[in-house]
Amino acid sequence: MPEHDAAATARMVEQEGCPIVEVLDHVAGKWAIGIIVAAAPGPVRFTELERAVDGISRRMLTLTLRRLERDGLLTRTVYPTVPPKVEYSLTDMACELHASLLELTSWAERHRMAIARARAAYDVAHSAAG
Amino acid sequence: MPEHDAAATARMVEQEGCPIVEVLDHVAGKWAIGIIVAAAPGPVRFTELERAVDGISRRMLTLTLRRLERDGLLTRTVYPTVPPKVEYSLTDMACELHASLLELTSWAERHRMAIARARAAYDVAHSAAG
DNA sequence: CTGCATCCCAGGCGATACTG
């Protein structure tokens, strides 16, 4: 069981909220970005996310989903049907975030080539002249 | 020695660049955001960054700096004085990124309380009704 | 001042298998 430290959590609320690094780490984390972007258009099911977020494992999808839910960025709706159906939606807070995240992914898309080239150049320079 | 795999790097360049998840992971990583934001106003020295990026260790600062330099986001200028002086500046690519990152940190700042509260609520709900 | 090297551990994360 995870069983988050309730005392520590309470302390945060009383004080000034979560440290920004931590918030950013959750919200802009490796998988979180993809999930939030994928969930933005509307309610999304587990398996849809699994396919949308390229490269994610079932485990990390679950974990990241839980963390985002805990942080109040996602709402999880369970339909007690058979087979089960679960939908994830962004909260208002997360919708606001979504715009920034889109800019980010857009930037990444535009510069992935340049970055690959920069790396190659760096590697050459640092293998020749150790 | 790290000695990045030159073959793999070359393959990336020929093909389509770096996978977006990887780019985002570097660029929006836990420490990278703070560093880029701190370096945006102008050339910044190592120790300034160490103080600016709250909570970072000397080790992680160095590692993240190197990675950002390798990815072509930072330029590193060494002044051969004594004691040594090194300045880091954003590249054009990174300046473009900086705006998005600012939005992100601004969002984090605005919502840290709400997130702390959401967590507390989640924890209560999930410890009582396991 | 600006690092790199080393030790070391907790946690991230993938792989795989099992369940309601």
Place this chain on the structure above:
DNA sequence: CAGTATCGCCTGGGATGCAG
């Protein structure tokens, strides 16, 4: 379908100490 459980590797990342 939508998870949970377990194992095990590997990396992130702190602490400390040395060097140019």
